[in-house]
Amino acid sequence: MLPLADDSLVLSHRLGEWAGHAPVLEEELALANIALDLLGQARALYAELGEEDELAFLREERAFRNCQLAEQPGGDFAHTMVRQLYFSAWQELLYAQLAELGQPLAAKAVKESEYHRDHAEHWTLRLGDGTEESHARAQRAADSLWRFTGELFEPIAGPGPVGEVDWDALRTGWTERITRTFERATLTVPESPQEGAWKAGAGRQGIHTEPFGRMLAEMQHLHRSHPGASW
Amino acid sequence: MTSVLLGEGTQGSAEPVESVAAFDSAIAADERIEPRDWMPDDYRRTLVRQMAQHAHSEIIGMQPEANWITRAPSLRRKAILMAKVQDEAGHGLYLYSAAETLGTSREELLDKLHSGRQKYSSIFNYPTLTWADVGAIGWLVDGAAITNQVPLCRCSYGPYARAMIRICKEESFHQRQGFELLLALSRGTEAQHAMAQDSVDRWWWPSLMMFGPPDDESSHSARSMEWKIKRHSNDELRQRFVDICVPQAEALGLTLPDPGLRWNESRGHWDFGPIDWEEFKQVLQGNGPCNEERITRRRQAHEDGAWVRDAAAAYAAKHAARGRGKVQERTETAVDTAVSA
Numbered sequence: 001m002l003p004l005a006d007d008s009l010v011l012s013h014r015l016g017e018w019a020g021h022a023p024v025l026e027e028e029l030a031l032a033n034i035a036l037d038l039l040g041q042a043r044a045l046y047a048e049l050g051e052e053d054e055l056a057f058l059r060e061e062r063a064f065r066n067c068q069l070a071e072q073p074g075g076d077f078a079h080t081m082v083r084q085l086y087f088s089a090w091q092e093l094l095y096a097q098l099a100e101l102g103q104p105l106a107a108k109a110v111k112e113s114e115y116h117r118d119h120a121e122h123w124t125l126r127l128g129d130g131t132e133e134s135h136a137r138a139q140r141a142a143d144s145l146w147r148f149t150g151e152l153f154e155p156i157a158g159p160g161p162v163g164e165v166d167w168d169a170l171r172t173g174w175t176e177r178i179t180r181t182f183e184r185a186t187l188t189v190p191e192s193p194q195e196g197a198w199k200a201g202a203g204r205q206g207i208h209t210e211p212f213g214r215m216l217a218e219m220q221h222l223h224r225s226h227p228g229a230s231w
Numbered sequence: 232m233t234s235v236l237l238g239e240g241t242q243g244s245a246e247p248v249e250s251v252a253a254f255d256s257a258i259a260a261d262e263r264i265e266p267r268d269w270m271p272d273d274y275r276r277t278l279v280r281q282m283a284q285h286a287h288s289e290i291i292g293m294q295p296e297a298n299w300i301t302r303a304p305s306l307r308r309k310a311i312l313m314a315k316v317q318d319e320a321g322h323g324l325y326l327y328s329a330a331e332t333l334g335t336s337r338e339e340l341l342d343k344l345h346s347g348r349q350k351y352s353s354i355f356n357y358p359t360l361t362w363a364d365v366g367a368i369g370w371l372v373d374g375a376a377i378t379n380q381v382p383l384c385r386c387s388y389g390p391y392a393r394a395m396i397r398i399c400k401e402e403s404f405h406q407r408q409g410f411e412l413l414l415a416l417s418r419g420t421e422a423q424h425a426m427a428q429d430s431v432d433r434w435w436w437p438s439l440m441m442f443g444p445p446d447d448e449s450s451h452s453a454r455s456m457e458w459k460i461k462r463h464s465n466d467e468l469r470q471r472f473v474d475i476c477v478p479q480a481e482a483l484g485l486t487l488p489d490p491g492l493r494w495n496e497s498r499g500h501w502d503f504g505p506i507d508w509e510e511f512k513q514v515l516q517g518n519g520p521c522n523e524e525r526i527t528r529r530r531q532a533h534e535d536g537a538w539v540r541d542a543a544a545a546y547a548a549k550h551a552a553r554g555r556g557k558v559q560e561r562t563e564t565a566v567d568t569a570v571s572a
Contacts, residue, residue, distance in 0.1 A: 009306075016309075019297035019316050020528065023536020025324055028293070032317035039310050046306075053305050077539045129549065130542025137538070222304040222362055229420050231305040231362075231412075 001103075002055075003156050003204055004094075005045035006066035009056055010212075011087060012038035013219055014074055023077055030119055034084070037112040044105050057223035061213050062206040068196070069148035071203070071212040075141065078134070081123040082141040085181065088117035090152045093173045094165065101161035121181050128185025135186065142182070143190045150194035151202045246271070258459055263389035266332040274458055277451065278388050279333050280349070281460065283340045286326035287351035289319045290344075291525050295359040296368060304362055308412065312365060315405050322398050329390040345530045353511065354441050356519030363416055363423075363430035369409015370483075371431070371438040371476070377402050378472045379442065382462035391460075410479065417484045424484075431480070432488040439503075440511045442469040473501050 015035035022028040046052040069087055074080045092113040098106035127138040153171040156162050182189050196202075223231075250269035257264060264270055293316050300316065303309035327337040343349040354372050359365065380402065383395040416427035443449055443465040455461035463471075473492075480487050491504030513519065 013301060016300040016313055019300050019313070020294045021532045021535070023532070023539035025290070025320055025327075027536075027539075028320035029317055029324070032313050032320070036310060036313050036317065039306065039313065043306050043310070056306055057304075077536065126543045126546040127539070130544075130546040131538070133538050134542030134545075218301050222302050226304070226420060226422060229304075229423055231308055231415055231419075 001045050001158065001160075001162060002049060003065040003067070004162070005042050005049065005055070006064050007070045007087075007091075008038040008045070009042035010064070010066040010215070011070040011083075012036075012042060013215065014070070014072070014083075015080070017074055018080065027077075031080075034116050034119065037116065041105070041109050041112070044108075048105075053223065057220045061208055061216055064203070064206060064208065064212070064216070066203050066208075067148070067151050068203040068209050068212075069145065069152065071208060071215060072145060072148060073211050076137055077123075078127050078137040078141040079145065081120050081127065082138065082145055084116060085120035085124050086145060086149050086152075086178070088113050088120055089177045089181075090149075090170070090174050092117050093170050093177075097165050097170065098161050101164050103161040106161075124181055124187070125185045128182070128187040138185065139187055142187055143192065146190040146192055146194060147196040150196070151204065154202065154204055156204065258387055258457075261385075261387075261459070263392065264387050265389045273454070274460075275333050277455060277458070277460060278391065279330055279335055281455075282326055282330040282333075282391055283335075283343065283349050284351060286323050286330060286340065287344045287349060288355065289323035289326060291351045291355045291529060293319045294525055294528060295355055295357070295521075296365060298359045299362060299365050302362070303365075308365075311408055315369075315408070318401050318405070322401070325394040325397060329394045332390045341533065345526070345533060347517070347526065350515070351525075352441060353514045353519065354437050355525060356514050356522045357434070357437050358521050360433075361426050361430055363413065363426040364434065366409045366412035366416065366427065367430040367434040369405050369407075370413055370479070371409075371434050372441070373402050373406040373409060374476065375438045375441040375472055377406055378468050378475070382468075383460075385459075385462060387459035410483070413483055413485065427483075428485050431483075431485050435488050436506065436510075437514075439469055439472070439506055440514075442466070442472065444508070444511070470500055473503050477501050 012035045015031050015038070018031045018035075019028065022031055042056075043052050046055045049055060069083060072079070072083055074083075092110060095103075095106040095110045095113055099110055124138060127134040129135070152174070153167050155165070155167045179189050247269070251271075254264065254268070254270055254274075257268070264274075296312060296319075297316050300309065300312055303312050327340060330340060331337060340349065344351065354375075359368070377399060380395055380399050384392055384399060386392045386395065413427050413431070416423040418424075443452075446452065446464045446466045449465050452461065452464060456464070477487065477492065489504045491502065493502050495502045514522070517523070
């Protein structure tokens with residue numbers, strides 16, 4: 001479950017970067033709310049694996065197993081919303097399977113990711129079918145983040161329910177969902193390859209994109225400056 | 232809303248005698264004034280100014296704390312800080328809504344904030360330089376805010392009083408979390424203890440300034456107290472705050488940076504040293520350490536978000552038009568059916 005914990009931690013951090021920058025007050029609340037849910041998921045999953053702060057603050061870039069999608073910088077609001085849509089639609093379907101397979105933490109996460117997906121979906125509709133500018137920005141976000149979505153369907157090895165996930169069904173369900181949303185949003189589903197240059201390695205193997213190292217440097221700096229301290 | 236709009240234009244001269252009497256007797260009887268009630272223009276203006284300034288403070292106040300979200304040293308602290316900043320956005324929303332009951336709008340108020348025509352609390356012009364500052368803001372800044380705001384729960388204007396009841400509950404929670412953060416640092420390593428002390432040294436005086444100028448220089452105080460918007464004077468509240476903080480600092484194992492601080496048996500209060508009112512004046516005039524940065528950041532967020540708000544509005548308009556189209560279609564179908572039948 002380490003890859004899933006890392007996904008939630010890293011995306012939560014990225015959303016936390018929006019605090020004080022959101023386009024409307026309501027989104028300050030929504031983005032912080034989603035970030036908090038994700039952080040809660042990460043903490044619950046880390047608790048099963050070891051000491052949460054050790055896992056979050058003392059591993060280096062190559063030891064993180066999150067997907068590259070989660071670590072992508074927020075960009076403009078359209079990038080943040082499309083990133084969220086791609087991720088939450090996937091997380092909702094994955095956690096639904098995990099819940100059925102008996103993963104105890106998944107049931108709560110399904111409800112949360114459903115809310116996150118719904119929120120991102122509504123914004124994708126507003127941006128895609130809003131003004132000419134918002135449409136262009138949403139399409140650009142959809143296109144530029146597309147190459148990070150293939151990784152979501154690389155099977156995650158592991159003992160327990162995650163080893164039994166039907167990844168093909170996940171891909172089919174996800175593709176249907178995104179296609180339907182994009183249609184309603186008057187957006188085009190990208191035709192470029194879903195796999196980036198990092199298909200062989202990618203985040204699940206600890207191969208990350210460049211912005212991730214800087215993200216970790218900021219996130220871990222204070223904790224690492226005071227070895228052994230409690231907070 | 233009609234009565235609100237009527238109230239707006241009367242400018243004192245045409246005040247209906249019965250309305251004035253009803254207002255005065257409601258204030259005297261400690262009853263609440265509600266949005267549809269008649270109220271003096273100055274009462275309305277004072278409230279809009281105060282509530283807007285209060286709302287703006289919540290919004291600008293997110294910045295010094297958000298500054299540490301991405302660097303919080305543990306996941307537990309990070310979650311607490313995120314929740315707090317989220318609460319502040321929520322408080323801003325309550326307060327803008329409450330102000331809107333007086334016939335203004337959130338857009339108008341934000342515009343005044345962005346153009347510098349309305350103020351926010353001077354405290355948020357100080358920088359958060361270390362993690363401990365997050366704790367000092369919780370303990371001292373939120374502590375001062377609560378001392379100021381608890382009496383507002385009994386303010387004569389109903390919507391403001393009700394907003395404050397909710398806000399104060401959450402604020403006291405934040406205040407305890409801030410105290411607990413500092414306590415952990417104070418009892419931690421030597422470096423952590425020093426970080427906590429340095430932070431209290433920097434935030435103590437600015438927190439005392441949050442209560443506003445001394446009573447003899449406070450221009451709005453007397454009338455606000457007559458109208459029961461305000462219940463206690465600036466100096467009274469400041470004294471109350473000092474009296475609360477001294478034993479708390481002791482419990483924290485930290486000192487307050489005031490050599491003049493001593494118990495005064497005859498007054499039954501703590502005496503404290505003089506406040507640097509020149510610094511206060513400078514910060515209020517826009518010359519504090521972060522004034523420029525805070526307002527620029529806020530304006531930037533608003534400007535960067537313009538295309539998003541435009542998109543939402545365009546989408547809503549299209550959707551409403553389509554919705555009307557559908558209703559019309561259905562009506563026409565119904566009419567067609569009725570005609571052909």
